[in-house]
Amino acid sequence: MRIGELSKRTGLSRDTIRFYERRGLIASEPEPGQTNRYRSYPEETVLTLELIGEAQDAGMTLADLTVFIAQLGADDSVDGEAFLDARIAEVEARIARSKRFLKTLRATRAALGRAAR
């Protein structure tokens, strides 16, 4: 699929998609048998981009994601376990802290609801 469709399907701008490709997070091939220089992305790129979004929400950087995505493809990895263990611990901690903050947000909301009437 071309970049315009991918953009529509993911909600990301074309520029963002090209930016991710320069960073090595996704890859395209030239359209087969075409002389234009248009990128063509495989269907699964939609899923990869959704994964990137989730990972960013979980606090991962694009640099981390470059490593992680490389590991998704590779069947073996020397330091992969250590890397993944570290990322898992980080994300777990971030979720826990986010939940604490959510409680504060809800408590504030409740207090405000009472004060308002």
Added chain:
Amino acid sequence: MRIGELSKRTGLSRDTIRFYERRGLIASEPEPGQTNRYRSYPEETVLTLELIGEAQDAGMTLADLTVFIAQLGADDSVDGEAFLDARIAEVEARIARSKRFLKTLRATRAALGRAAR
């Protein structure tokens, strides 16, 4: 308490603390009866800074936090409920997406564990 102690107790750099103060997230007073220009922070600033950390992990920006912290003190607020409801929804969504990513991380870790032996 002076900035050095606050820095030690929160793990934040002095520069970061001063940066937050410029942004209006925390406040200091001059040390009472002193002629120096040293800041003096109340005890609760430690908690505020911890809150800021959690909020950032939850994906809030400092701009959002400025509004939120103002609301913590004010007993009434016109648009407060709408603001808080929006923030709560955002944070909930971000946590949900983070959890989805965490699953992917764990699955990858498991696959790698099996492939390694």
Added chain:
DNA sequence: CAAAACCGTTGACTCTACTCCATGGTTTTG
């Protein structure tokens, strides 16, 4: 077939959230 809609590259620019001087004053300590 021409206008509209797409696509590509390059390079500069923005925004957020810090971080790092340089310079100079104040406290603490051995």
Added chain:
DNA sequence: CAAAACCATGGAGTAGAGTCAACGGTTTTG
């Protein structure tokens, strides 16, 4: 009391993650 440790201000610089503009090809469409 001098050196070390601490504090302040102002301004410049950095990193991460995009975003935008300019210019020029390619496809699609009425």
